Amino acid sequence: MDFDQRGLFTRADALASGFTDDDLRRARAHKSIVAIRRGWFVREDVLATLDSAQQHALLAQATYVDCGDDVVLSHASAAVVLGLDVWNLPLDTVTMTTRRGHSGKRSRRRFLHGTDLLDDE
Structure with missing residues (x-):
């Protein structure tokens, strides 16, 4: 599953969009998303564009x-x-x-x- 969020999103946002906790764990393990703090994420490709x-x-x-x-x-x-x-x-x-x-x-x-x-x- 690909995360289409362009900014900061929460675990609750991801779950409401149909993702599971396993999807979040896999995405973090593959470094396609980064945890900003517990329960808060951003896509790695978006984060890489920010100073x-x-x-x-x-x-x-x-x-x-x-x-x-x-x-x-x-x-x-x-x-x-x-x-x-x-x-x-x-x-x-x-x-x-x-x-x-x-x-x-x-x-x-x-x-x-x-x-x-x-x-x-």
Whole structure:
């Protein structure tokens, strides 16, 4: 089966289009799709056409959707999504800010800052 998605898609999107989890596993093993993060994919040929900022924007989008409404993209991730030049900053981690707590939380692909946020931020 060939994936016809031109951008980011989820496992749920693939299943709704008639693909199975086995199809997703085989496609990942054959490197025709790449997992951006758990449950989020993009075709390898599409990913190969994107620069590092565009790839980061995909990761930021998937991460943001998975985090819920009480976070905002921030720092370099916000700059990338807004189309600003990030001068070759490392883009392997999505940076977000939340109003939950005041301490940072880091995982392999996400850095979550905690601070006071106004409703319009």
